[in-house]
């Protein structure tokens with residue numbers, strides 16, 4: 001899709017986090033396995049955890065428990081989620097890396113005057129620590145997490161909340177994500193363009209989703225936005 005004279009200029013780019021900016025699954029696996037060891041359960045592997053990411057930490061923990069003997073009663077599950085978060089938030093970045101081109105491309109977009117934001121289903125505390133540890137926290141004018149609003153992606157609520165904080169309209173915004181929830185949430189929010197990365201944690205084929213394009217890699221974003 002190309003911009004026309006009738007369409008407002010793009011002023012902001014909103015990003016998903018896990019699977020889009022950061023390859024974070026190894027730390028999620030380590031925290032999951034630390035919890036499972038405490039419970040006397042077997043560990044989960046990288047591929048399994050990768051398929052569990054995208055619906056926030058409580059769902060991730062439920063899926064980890066379901067895969068290793070079953071989901072316990074609600075109060076014990078709630079305790080496991082709290083324990084997982086304590087383990088994960090203490091060090092969410094030891095094994096996590098920015099995808100190729102992320103640091104440089106964020107720099108180019110910021111230099112071009114675009115307002116940048118993050119809309120993730122990961123809880124805020126871990127999100128802020130991860131962005132800080134990987135040296136990109138300063139690039140973002142606003143960040144919203146999975147616990148920032150009553151609903152998370154695929155709801156448009158956190159996307160609209162982020163845009164309000166960025167002081168831009170959906171029509172002035174491009175959303176970049178990696179899975180079906182990013183596409184659904186940003187489409188429902190009415191953003192100008194929805195782009196997806198080809199390397200993330202998508203659980204359904206990207207081709208079947210109503211996005212506006214699959215990036216060749218993260219650096220391709222600068223070209224698409226003419227930066």
Ligand SMILES: O=C(O)COP(=O)(O)O
Pocket residue numbers: 016017018019053054055056057119120121122123146153
């Ligand atoms: O599910 C999560 O915790 C995070 O996922 P997201 O950053 O891709 O929204």
Ligand SMILES: [Mg+2]
Pocket residue numbers: 016017018019020054177178179200201
């Ligand atoms: Mg993601």
